Amino acid sequence: MRRPQPGVRSRVSRAIRPCLATLVVAAPAFPSPASADLTRLDLARVGLAPPPGARVPLDLELRTDGGQAVTVAAALDGRPTLLVPIDPNCRVICAPTLAILSGALMGTGLRPGRDVRLVVIGLGPRDEARTSVTAGIDGALAEAVTTVTGPPEAVARLTEAIGYTSVPDTVHGAIVHPAAFVSLTGDGRVSRVLSSLTVTADSLRLALVEAGEGRIGTLGDRVRLLCYGFDAAQGIYTPRIWQAFQAAIGLTLLGLAGGLILLHRRSRDAGHNRAMRPEVF
Template identity: 50%
Template sequence: MGFGRAMRGGRQGWAATALAGALAGALLGALAGLSPTPAAARLVQADLARVAVAPPPGARARLDLAFTDADEERSTTLAEAAGGRPVLLLPVDYSCGNVCDPMLSLSAAALQATGLAAGRDYAFVLVGLDPRDDAAAARRMLSETLGPAPSPTRPQALVGSTDTVAALTGALGYGFVPDPNTDSIAHPAAAILLTPEGRVARVLSPLALNGRDLRLALIEAGEGRTGTLGDRLALLCYGFDAATGVYTPLVRRILAVAGAATVLGIALLVLLLARAGRVRTT
């Protein structure tokens, strides 16, 4: 309608057209400014290729590394956090708005479903990847994700310096890349299960954990020092599938071995009966 008046002429119509053109140009300019440019490009493929968890043979966390306990705001070490127990270590970005929150909540739920006692049978530890995140950021993440009230599966959140975090992640083969353009960190969605001595026992997916598998993994990492006789028997007939990151029953393998043993037994029995028959005839 306004454009029709402008086309019919008149100063008001041309002024309206000019104003509309100026606003449209400003809007397009603003949208162009929001578009990513080469100077503001995000992480490239070469950077993302370094985001992985690949523990070297015999990988072991340095338990003497010094951190700050976010709740008590005091100095501590990984050895003190472990307390001689297997550790579910979850590297996170305390200011992450993507996958860190569900990783934390799902890990806590899986730990609760194990039936094991926190602080006695295992330790649950978070380590902040971004040294710019202080203790307050860690407490805020815990409160927003798990609630403000203390719970048995509330993890011990640790904050460390750039060098401390680099020393820990380097020893574990945990690769992450900061993205300065988005003020975020590209990191694997992975939890690392440590033995009481700090040795890497398993790399687990916190997004696919369940109580039974995590219980078996913790008992195995603790070298059978926790759990029941039934758990230890289950470890004998369960195997860890590295492809899926969970324990799966080795039913097919057990059936194959049992079937082969049965066939061999039958063959030996037939052979013995045949020999006995020949002896009687002679």
């Protein structure tokens, strides 16, 4: 949409690193100085940058909100999936993010639960005294959402696999994390990084069509994906499009070379025929 893994815009993911940290620091719930216990080095670590070939561990076992064991493979169910890490106690960013994402997903024209999956992973234990942030998910979508969590080491294994780094703020009982999530292919490969704060139904649809690898969406969607191969944020062509251009240039040069050879042979044959033609007096 590229390395790491075709479709992953790691450069864009770096650009959205500061978003959540800034908002958390500015949140009125955190007294000033809000991030005194978090160093700049801590905040610099926060980000979402999938490594080359990033793929989630399909055999990893987590727990649903209802306490049922579920593997990552079962949660994906072989479908293109949005994997959204959240702080389950975050009311500043995560709750609005899920509400925005819910509305955008419902506006894609795709069928949540059938065409695509939405998996929400809690980065830490939820404070049972608070309303779940997933309460902001549209009612029609709620049944298609899988909310999972697990022991810290299991959550860390999943987030590390996609290059997602968060930092705990022990003073305020919060987690400073990137305002971003990823789309996954049905077999768990990271295909795209998306900003939680700017996601739209249109961009979400294209990301899911890309992750679906031709199984969902229309021909028009796939043509648009090709057109969107130009990375406007960087002013350069993404590797997939650049390779297509290189292939087109190569074919053009081969065609020109073949044409010149053909013209040369015809010219030579014509000269030979003239030389062999008997003169008439």
